[in-house]
Amino acid sequence: MNDMNDMNGMNDSFGASAVGDARQLRLCVLGPVRAWSGERELDLGPPQQRAMLAILAMHARRTVSIDVLLGGLWEDPPARAVTVLRTYASRLRRVLETDRTRPRVLPMADNGYVLQLSAGCLDVEVLEERTAAAGRARAEGDMAAAAGLLREACELWKGDPLAGLPGPYAQAQRARLTERRLIAVQAWAEAELGAGRHAGVIGELTMWVDQHPLVEPMRELLMLALYRSGRQAEALGVFADARRTLGEELGVEPGPGLRELHQAILRAEPALAAPPAGPAAPFDTTAQKSGSTLSPPAQLPADIADFTGREELVRDLRAVLTSHGPAMPLVGVSGMGGVGKSTLAVHVAHSVRDHFPDGQLYANLRGAGSLPADPAEVLAAFLGALGVADAAIPQGTTERAALFRSRLVGRRILVLLDDARDTAQVTPLLPGTRSCAVVVTSRTWLAETPMSRRVGLEPLACEEAVRLVATIAGGPRVAAEPEAARQLARACGFLPLAVRTAASRLATRPAWRLSHMVDRLACERRRLAELTTGELAVAASFRLSYDQLSAEAARAFRMLALPDGPGVSSAAAAALLELPEQEAERLAESLTDLGLLSCPHPGRYEYHDLLRLFARQLVRQEEGPAAEKAAMERLTRHYLATVAGLYRVVRPGYPFPDLVAPVGARAGFDGPVAGLRWARQEIPAVLAVAGQVCREPGGPLAVVADLTLVLIQLIDLGMAVPELCELAGRVAEATRAAGLPHSEARARYTLLWALREMLRTRQARHEADRVITLCRQTGQTALLAPALTALALTSIRHCDDEEAVAWCDEAVTLAAQEGNRSSHAFVESMSALVDVALGRLEPALSRAERSLATFEDLGDRVGRIHMTYARATALHGLGMFEAACEGYRECLAALRALESWDRMPGVLVGLAESCRAAGRPAHAVEAAEQALVIAEEVGLEHRRANALTALGHALCDLGEHDRGQACLAEAGSGM
Template sequence: MTLSVLGSLEIYIGGRKIALTPQRRALLATLAIEANHVVSIDRLLDEIWGEAPSQTAAGRVRTLVSDVRMALGAVGPKVIVTRNSGYLLDLEHTELDVTAFTALTQEANLAHSQGRAEAAIELFDEALDLWRGEPLADLRGPLGISETQRLLGVRRAAIEARAEIKLARGQHVDVIAEMTSLAGEYPLSERPHALLMHALHACGRPAEALRTYRDLHSRFVAELGIEPSLQLRELHQKLLADDLVPGPAEWHRGARLWRRLCLLPPDIGDFIGRSAEIKSITAAWKKRASSPAIVAISGFPGVGKTTLALHVAHQSRSRFADGQLYAHLHGASAAPREPAEVLAEMLSSLGVDGAHIPDGAEERAALFRDRIADREVLIVLDDARDEAQVEPLLPGTPNCGILITSRGPLSGLPGTQRVALEVPSEDEACDLLRSAIGQERISREPQAAREILQRCGRLPLAVRIAGARLAARPSWPLRQLAARLSDDSTRLDELVARRMDLRASIQLSYDMLSAADRRAFRLIGVASLDTLTDWSITALLGVPAREADRSVETLVAVGLMTAHDIDAAGQPRYQCHNLIRDFAIDVADETASQQELREAMARLVLAATARVRAATSAMPLPLIPMDLDAMPRTEPSRADRSWLGAERANLTALVLSAARTGNVRAAADLVAWTAPFLLASGHYNEATHMLDAVHLAATHAGDSATGTRMGLLRLQRVEDERVAAGAGRMHVKSGTHRGSEVG
């Protein structure tokens, strides 16, 4: 289906024009200008019936939607989607002339920045040919009026940009005709008058150029009570002195003519959650400071950084009245964009002729800062690699805002507010899945839906991929996808849908690493711990602490790890998302030897055992045969208790992992020193589970000595209450252990 709103609404399906009544046209036009966004019923009432809709109008909206869907035939139900709060026009099934116009003008600006003037003119011509009259002619509500003014402004900017290129190419006659018409439409706008003055002067018609200025000057004084800008007055003086260089360069460098523009890609239609992050970002814009407000959003691949940035940018458009710029920096790719290239593109978008864009990056940065000085402009820099790529793109005046997305935190940018994006809550992740497949399928299989979210780690990209696969197969039971996602070894192979590929997204970060950092990433992933600390990473890698620190910093910088928090023992903890760990295990299986992996885990278990032994040396009831009278009578220090509590989950996981992979004696040593702490702190089931796991592994391995040792410990576990009663050192309630003995 093709929708045209750059004029009165026209609808074509398969080349056939569809006729609609005025109210149905108004409804469809309203949905079109808010394409991929939910339009509330109240907004539709305002646009269709004005400020005083009838009491039955809300019901009439539902009838109109039904009528429009019927008129559109088979495509109707797909293109107009019902939401709880209103309706949404899904652009996946629709071609919209406004979208085509925006894409063509962006291509034209890019061609101009690359010095392809003829191609730029052709693209502007193609874009402007889409206009058939006043846009949104079917709408007269507040949304229609404001959007009409915006679209007319965008059209005017395109005409002016095309005129500048023509003027630089010597096509002065064309410029005179176009700018005479545009100056007539906008009698108080300086830019078309300035271009007209340049073109008239270049054609040898200085008297007409001077008369153009005098007429504009008279209107300014009579209607506004002010003089034209200083730059336009200076242009007039040069005309009087016949001292004007042909072409618009003087005007660009001196007059600062400005055209408001928005280069943001579309906002996402089903944006969900992130209210705290949005509040934090928008609060940064409100702070008054002597430098621009910089916000950097960082996080794992696929966590939704770009989605959040674009959503906030669209929400903040009114705050940045002079426009919004956007540049994709491809920082996570093998070929990140050079700042000089990005600056040339943005300068061209701001109307600087390609012939007058300097060659050097520093000169381009200076001109860029000059062009946006004192303007309220929001600059979105998407997918930045590092601080060096970003710094030349920053403005110099405080009215601007900069919103950066990066896999790493860009900690070297001073004065930056950082937003570390975590996975959304379970409810928000469920809402995201629901937006793709509908509530009915989730209600039919709620447990399978929860399993899908759990196995996707609530990572937005993974949830979107799962939703897209399920949406493409409406009859596919959710439990089938949940079952496929349950296999760790093939989970990433399942998370691919059309152009969305989670493995490919993670691969971009992995490809940025050195050989040493790739090894670090693989070993950290294979450890399969929820969080790690500096000591555990150093032990895994088997390298000096400083070298391990550098690898951690690199992995955080490329988004493969995040600095999670500071634990109760004061240790910084680092985290890998479970799907990123799956990727690490995959590449480890392909590139690392089993001996290397076993040695890494052995180092980690050995280091953990040494630390636990030091922390528990003062504890009562160490699970080793010894004389009760010789048992220590002191309590562990507060620091030791804090460390043991912070590492409890990892210590349990390491014992089970070592037992499962055949490191039976190492597991036995670790459990002998860890179990007392677990028993003393009330974690009886964990202690029992560890003892049973090591005993079973020793039995299977034929290690009778270790098996006997674990058997004695299990028996001692049964007798711990008796010992506690006799020694008075186990501060547990009587009867806690009865009925829980291990066979």
């Protein structure tokens, strides 16, 4: 059986009922509390929040009251404990729910919460199912089946249950589940012994006896397994050790069970004999017949003493390699150069070598080099290690492979094939019997090779990388500079080879501080040169993969590394490479297959940080500055055309897209929903590239300014506002320094509205003055009219009402003269908001109605949402609260249809206030709680503060004054 301390993150049998739904929630409590949605692990937050989830999980599908949760989390709950619970629940919903406005996984129920889980999605429930099934198999006399089921049950543990969780409930459950684990292990060992498989349990039982020396039933099972394996003296030694330990620890003698078994072993009673079991296959029948002795091959390279991290993955691979399924276990480990594939494979192979007593075979296939190993030569070496004389080894690869498979029938041999080039190289080297197991490492994915388990190896986690630095360079040095150690790991991209190289340099230079090494790695142009010592060189490892590339793939590898940000889409790759999108995607996919790119989503490609540096060095060497600048300008213009196309579908009829990009410069989106999906995925890359071009001298500043102008639609949607504000400010200063007032006006126009959205009113008012001046100088009326309304909106508390109204009247007149209906409606809508702020509610309502009619006629769904909101606000001010509520609900429905969440907190707060005014505080609480959940998800602290304020007032209206005051206090502290 596998080491029972081992368990992969999500056992194949765990969550089997969830196969039909990729979003199925699965929870583990038999170890650190963890959760998955499909294949994606969820971030469950801090320990106490996880402890709350653990309580709900252990009571799955049953209501857990607030009082029970309080008692489970705290010995003495603090004064604001209920508010803290509500916050935890909101954060958990943000992680667990697919529809955050209608909680289904974690709804409130009867002054508490209930966690709705499907059957088979909680590991502790799976444990009970497996255990019960094993009991039925045992009652029917099928001990082998019982042992298999109990093995599956035991493998569900992955450490101490509820590890690291605070609170009385976790402490009590930890003790109960630990005892439950001992019972399950004991039942497994009994079933294995009942099936006649005594030798296979000795190692496991020895470990458990060492960990729990006072558990006498475990010692009895170990004694019996040893005796049945012909190791009588060791069995009696277990009894002697038990007598000594029990006497020293407790002052008692062994119990009756141990004493009776001891006497039975001394008398060699026939009742102790094992039930029949199949004979073990000899290692080499040819050698036995000739009377010679042949030792099993043991070809594994030495395991490294400082192997660090990847504990769960090691347990997972151990479990796969030692499983007894219908097919031979075949594990593939792929990944970029330097990520630690070979180190992991060798470490795992050593950890399971005892399960393969007939030997371990190893071959370095040199797949990343220019002279990959010939499978025929590898087979000849394997056959020689298995006792086949040179003269008896056939000549052809096919014949050698057939003999190799024949030699392995019935034997338990582990084969490690390191650094494979492709499937054609690997296939002849695979055994044909399920008693063997194979580990293959490769920089490519080997998609055509059927495997039991594929691992796309990623860099280390930060703490794992820091531990590796400490192991190599010295723990005291890391303890003295913990932050520098983390910075060092980040500079190495958490790549094991890079971390090992940097730490090895430190190890040979004891006078160096870690911070000194961090400073040396800070310069990106020198970083790869610094990551070289002795035979360790990160760039050399990358070069092996690069040298395999065709000329067109090599150029793609270089050029796609140019833009900053979170990678490139296939469309962006096409712009960089000046190729059709389909051809660019083909090249990117080929780089992904070789481990030089990763593909987190279909059609999107990313570099590891160090690989990006390596590729950029190659650009400077092989392309030159002119090619680099031309590629970045192509990409910037591509983004400009795409964002302009997005603007056309999100705000149809508005003039800005036509100011910066001609119609048809890029194919448009199918509709606003498709456009917004693109924006959520691609806008971070667009913003990163715009900022990059703005920083580099000689870049196309005018193009970036135009891009900044059409990115203003993000503010309409409430998306990426702080990031856009930072970019617009940078572009504004760059265009001012370059003497480009026309472009400066466009950048400052976006900056103005971003500052207003972030409630930085004083700065927004200052920018409005500058924009108006620049627009009058450069004749940009399309920007001037709405800028005047922005000035009015930001100056309401700092000017006379008449002055604000005059600015709005001038704006409306200018927009009417421009003749663009959408722009005119927008200016009217902003003027309506000014009227609301000034208390001119009837003119505001009239303007909102006119703008709404125009937006409906143009098919502008976003404009319609804004005007429906403005109309609802005016209706609330006029005391028409029910009509206002209906307007806010209409806004919410439209936002859901657009899959746009960022504006929802503000609308929900408006709904809550109108519900309060209409005398329905319970509905107000519901709306405000939804606003809080979504505000925590989408960001901007003032949205959360507004939601807390609305919730606090509604709770007070409802009579829950303590909760209400707590929310109001929290809102005040966050503003």
